[in-house]
Amino acid sequence: MAEFGASFIPNMVVARCRDGQWGELSLKPTEAMPMHPAAHVLHYGSECFEGLKAYRSPNGGAHLFRPDRHVARMRASAEHLLLPSPPTTMLEESLRVMVREAGDAIPDYPGSLYLRPCLLGLDPNIGSAGKPSQGAIYFVLASPVGDYFAGGVRPLRLLIDDENMRATPGFGQVKTGGNYAAALRHIQRARRNHNADQVLFCPGGDVQETGAANFLLIRGNELITKRLDGTILPGITRDSLLQLARDAGLTVTERDFTVDELLEAAPHGEAALSGTAAVLTPVGTLIHGSQEITVGDGNSGPWMTRLREALGSIQSGHGADPHGWRVSV
Ligand SMILES: *Cc1c(COP(=O)(O)O)cnc(C)c1O
Numbered sequence: 001m002a003e004f005g006a007s008f009i010p011n012m013v014v015a016r017c018r019d020g021q022w023g024e025l026s027l028k029p030t031e032a033m034p035m036h037p038a039a040h041v042l043h044y045g046s047e048c049f050e051g052l053k054a055y056r057s058p059n060g061g062a063h064l065f066r067p068d069r070h071v072a073r074m075r076a077s078a079e080h081l082l083l084p085s086p087p088t089t090m091l092e093e094s095l096r097v098m099v100r101e102a103g104d105a106i107p108d109y110p111g112s113l114y115l116r117p118c119l120l121g122l123d124p125n126i127g128s129a130g131k132p133s134q135g136a137i138y139f140v141l142a143s144p145v146g147d148y149f150a151g152g153v154r155p156l157r158l159l160i161d162d163e164n165m166r167a168t169p170g171f172g173q174v175k176t177g178g179n180y181a182a183a184l185r186h187i188q189r190a191r192r193n194h195n196a197d198q199v200l201f202c203p204g205g206d207v208q209e210t211g212a213a214n215f216l217l218i219r220g221n222e223l224i225t226k227r228l229d230g231t232i233l234p235g236i237t238r239d240s241l242l243q244l245a246r247d248a249g250l251t252v253t254e255r256d257f258t259v260d261e262l263l264e265a266a267p268h269g270e271a272a273l274s275g276t277a278a279v280l281t282p283v284g285t286l287i288h289g290s291q292e293i294t295v296g297d298g299n300s301g302p303w304m305t306r307l308r309e310a311l312g313s314i315q316s317g318h319g320a321d322p323h324g325w326r327v328s329v
Pocket residue numbers: 051175209210211212213214233234235236237238274275276277
C-alpha cells in the first residue's frame with residue numbers, strides 16, 4: 001500500500017457552484033484542475049474539508065462510518081467561512097458515488113478507503129479579501145489506506161505547549177486549512193527540539209487538543225476531555241468513543257482541565273489521541289519543559305485498549321452496531 005494519502009482512485013466526484021447556485025455532481029479524473037490565479041482560496045484561505053472512512057463489509061458490500069455527522073460538520077465549516085454550503089443530499093450522494101466508484105479498490109479491514117471531501121472558494125478577485133466567494137468547487141478525493149497500526153501500536157510522545165494556540169478561539173471548531181497552517185511551525189519545532197510526535201496545545205494551561213486529533217484522559221473510572229467550546233474540533237471519533245466509554249461504564253466528563261491536573265493524573269492514568277486516521281492512539285510520554293512524564297506504564301492502558309477494540313468492532317462490520325453508525329452503500 002502506498003504512503004497514507006498519496007495515492008488516489010482514478011476518478012473524483014466534482015460539483016461547481018456559480019453565483020450561489022450548485023450544479024450537478026459529475027465524475028472527473030483525479031488530476032490537476034484549472035483554477036484562476038486570483039481564486040479566493042489561494043489568497044484568502046476560503047477552504048474547508050472533511051476526512052472519513054468507508055470500509056469493506058464482511059458480507060462483501062461496503063459501509064461508511066457516521067457519514068451524516070461528517071456531512072453536518074462540512075456544512076457547519078462552510079457556514080463559518082461564508083462559503084456556499086452544498087446541500088446535505090448532495091454531500092451524502094457524493095460519498096456514495098465515491099464508494100461505488102472505488103469498488104474493489106476498497107482494502108479489506110483494517111485497511112479502508114479514506115474519503116476527503118473539499119470545498120474551495122473560487123471567485124477570481126484579489127480585491128475581495130473582505131467579501132465571501134460566491135463561486136466554489138466541491139470535490140471528493142478517495143485514497144485506499146492500509147493498517148495504520150501495521151507494526152504495532154506505538155505510544156506517542158506529546159509536547160505540552162502552554163503558550164501557543166492551535167487556532168483562534170471560535171475557529172478551532174472549523175475544519176479548515178488555515179488552522180493547520182497556523183499550527184505547523186509549533187509542531188515542527190516540537191519534532192526538532194524534543195523528538196515529539198505531536199504538540200498538545202494548552203494555551204494558558206487549558207488542555208485542548210493536538211494539531212489534528214482530540215485528546216482524551218482517563219483517571220480511575222472517569223474519562224475527561226475538553227468540552228466543545230469552539231476552540232477544539234468536534235471530532236466524530238471523539239463523540240463515538242465517549243458514547244462507547246459510557247456504554248462500558250466509565251463516567252464521561254466534558255470540561256475544561258489544566259496542565260497541572262493532567263500532569264498529576266498522568267503517572268497512574270491513561271491518555272490517547274482520537275481521530276479518523278489514527279482511531280485511538282495511546283500517549284506514552286508527556287514532555288513539559290525539561291520534564292518527561294510517563295503516562296501509566298508507557299503503553300496502551302486497559303481502558304484505551306478496550307475502547308479501541310469496541311470502536312474497531314463497529315467500524316470493521318464484524319460486531320453489532322448498537323448506535324446505528326454504519327451506513328451501507
Ligand atoms: C479532523 C480533526 C480531528 C478529528 O476529528 P474526527 O472527526 O474524529 O476525524 C480532531 N482535531 C482536529 C484539529 C481535526 O482537524
